[in-house]
Amino acid sequence: TANSRIVVVTGGVRQQEGESRLNLVQRNVNVFKFIIPQVVKYSPDATILVVSNPVDIMTYVTWKLSGFPKNRIIGSGTNLDS
Numbered sequence: 001t002a003n004s005r006i007v008v009v010t011g012g013v014r015q016q017e018g019e020s021r022l023n024l025v026q027r028n029v030n031v032f033k034f035i036i037p038q039v040v041k042y043s044p045d046a047t048i049l050v051v052s053n054p055v056d057i058m059t060y061v062t063w064k065l066s067g068f069p070k071n072r073i074i075g076s077g078t079n080l081d082s
Helices: 021-042 055-066
Strands: 006-009 047-050 073-075
Touching: 006 021, 021 055, 047 055, 055 073
Parallel strands: 006 047, 047 073
Antiparallel strands: none
């Protein structure tokens, strides 16, 4: 929703059987190229929580795409699938 304080990004493509998380990167980057500009447009003061795999890389991608300060981009880290 517009003017959200926190945005949780769960978007991404489904990992295929036997596919590594690193192989998901480009496909998920393409999804994020659509999602993140919308977050910036409608919730420019939000903090973004990224939970899409591979989460560490996608958190970095979110930071770069958003232009937000790094303290407003959070990744769930290695606990995503725990």
